[in-house]
Amino acid sequence: MRVLRIFIRNFRDSLRSVFRNFSLSIASITCITITLILVSLSIVISANLYHFTKTLEEELTIIVYLNEDVDSAKEQQIEAAIKGMDSYEFLEFKSKEEWKKEMQETSSELSATLEYLDTNPLLDSITVKVLDIKDLASSAEYIRGLDGVKSAKYGEDTVDKIIFIFDVMEKATIVIVLALILVTAFLISNTIKLTIFSRRNEIEIMRLVGTRNIVIRQPFIIEGFILGVIGSIIPIIITVYGYIIFYDHFDGYLFSHMVELLNPTALIWKVSLIIMIIGGIVGMFGSSRAVRKYLKI
Amino acid sequence: MKFIEIKNCSKVYKNGVTAIANLDLEIKKGEFVFIIGTTASGKSTLIKMLYREEKPTKGEVMVGGINVGKLRNGKVYKLRRKIGVVFQDFKLLPKLSVYENVAFGLETIGMKAKEIRPKVLSALERVGLKSKLRCFPRELSGGEQQRVCIARAIVNEPKLLICDEPTGNLDPDTSKEIMKVIDSINKDLGTTVVMATHDKDIVNRMKKRVVTIDSGIKVSDVEKGGYKVHESA
Numbered sequence: 001m002r003v004l005r006i007f008i009r010n011f012r013d014s015l016r017s018v019f020r021n022f023s024l025s026i027a028s029i030t031c032i033t034i035t036l037i038l039v040s041l042s043i044v045i046s047a048n049l050y051h052f053t054k055t056l057e058e059e060l061t062i063i064v065y066l067n068e069d070v071d072s073a074k075e076q077q078i079e080a081a082i083k084g085m086d087s088y089e090f091l092e093f094k095s096k097e098e099w100k101k102e103m104q105e106t107s108s109e110l111s112a113t114l115e116y117l118d119t120n121p122l123l124d125s126i127t128v129k130v131l132d133i134k135d136l137a138s139s140a141e142y143i144r145g146l147d148g149v150k151s152a153k154y155g156e157d158t159v160d161k162i163i164f165i166f167d168v169m170e171k172a173t174i175v176i177v178l179a180l181i182l183v184t185a186f187l188i189s190n191t192i193k194l195t196i197f198s199r200r201n202e203i204e205i206m207r208l209v210g211t212r213n214i215v216i217r218q219p220f221i222i223e224g225f226i227l228g229v230i231g232s233i234i235p236i237i238i239t240v241y242g243y244i245i246f247y248d249h250f251d252g253y254l255f256s257h258m259v260e261l262l263n264p265t266a267l268i269w270k271v272s273l274i275i276m277i278i279g280g281i282v283g284m285f286g287s288s289r290a291v292r293k294y295l296k297i
Numbered sequence: 298m299k300f301i302e303i304k305n306c307s308k309v310y311k312n313g314v315t316a317i318a319n320l321d322l323e324i325k326k327g328e329f330v331f332i333i334g335t336t337a338s339g340k341s342t343l344i345k346m347l348y349r350e351e352k353p354t355k356g357e358v359m360v361g362g363i364n365v366g367k368l369r370n371g372k373v374y375k376l377r378r379k380i381g382v383v384f385q386d387f388k389l390l391p392k393l394s395v396y397e398n399v400a401f402g403l404e405t406i407g408m409k410a411k412e413i414r415p416k417v418l419s420a421l422e423r424v425g426l427k428s429k430l431r432c433f434p435r436e437l438s439g440g441e442q443q444r445v446c447i448a449r450a451i452v453n454e455p456k457l458l459i460c461d462e463p464t465g466n467l468d469p470d471t472s473k474e475i476m477k478v479i480d481s482i483n484k485d486l487g488t489t490v491v492m493a494t495h496d497k498d499i500v501n502r503m504k505k506r507v508v509t510i511d512s513g514i515k516v517s518d519v520e521k522g523g524y525k526v527h528e529s530a
Contacts, residue, residue, distance in 0.1 A: 209402030210378035
């Protein structure tokens, strides 16, 4: 009970301090707000990039064409070799007869042309799906080296470029977010430093009357937390309403249905929670830095 | 019964200044002792060591059975809950009322509000300020502010009251009133009082034990002494 009483008292004091040093608090909250808006934006972009990459991964396959002389036994050997790859997820064999039938069904001209020929000019194929999009190139290379394989293709140039761009964007986002978090922590630390100076008489009296060190430090840590959480309110509102408006405006797709956006209901609440937690933790981290450095007990 | 026991104690600051040198001092429970000396004689350092604001560099300082020199930072609060401290500059919180200033310490150690109230009212009654509990420090005279400071120091019923030049900012008449309050705390509650002062009048009038410090050395220790006695010592 005593611990709870002290905590409630310190929480009340921290809230008072936020409003007592209002101009200072506003400056910190503004900085946190700007940072968290950027963090939120980065998270939303990252999540959508991740979603797009995953969708792409599900759609991207390697089409393996076999030589004309490959018989059933040889084809089984090739399948076994593909299944032995670390990156293997699944494969689907399609004979040249199946290809012919499928093509004939899709177009009457093709059907007539293929009927006119004495022999089937098409090839048996195996569609291979790999676990990770990054393994496409190495897997295709491996398959090309197998005996009886004529070609293995996955749209090399485009896919490699997309993977590279996404990789760079993902890493850049992480670096930017980390840098912004550090800046925010520093700003909060600065605010708490000034709060410590403005409350030095109170601190001195607390020490003299036998207040425990942890109780003296607690209000400053709570104040950092409060600043962080208050600073996350506007970014959360912007994330929730901004993303819904953005999603509705583009009907859930970007660049003419090439990129499917993540559903807002699944995304916004998670991002909001993350933003609030980041705000609180960064606030506490910044204030504990100031307490360690400037609060000599 | 000894309450404070200082044995062969020295304090040398990092800049090389020796504030206290090989000091021995014993103070009994319930005693009233003046510590006098010129500016920079070491009396404030001695006072600060009693409430562990400073640590001795050599020797032993025992207060109420606690070895102050060996007390870890995290445990200092245990010592300070047994001690009340009164300063020359009052150190009151301007945004808190008289009542809140006195209750402040008890709140920060987690005492219940219903336990705090009678203690605060009793402390304010002892210093004669019960009628001004809603006033703010700026609305009080210097003497009244010092009395609030004394009430805050005694509210938790400490065994030791340390006063560092408590009348330094006050006129002679107000100083007399403050000394009356401190004397009554010593007599009525049996609180041990250690007071550092420059005030000759007070020391001469009170006829208490007087310890004189000069350049960190105890030069005299006289029962029922006065300031004049020690000037010639």
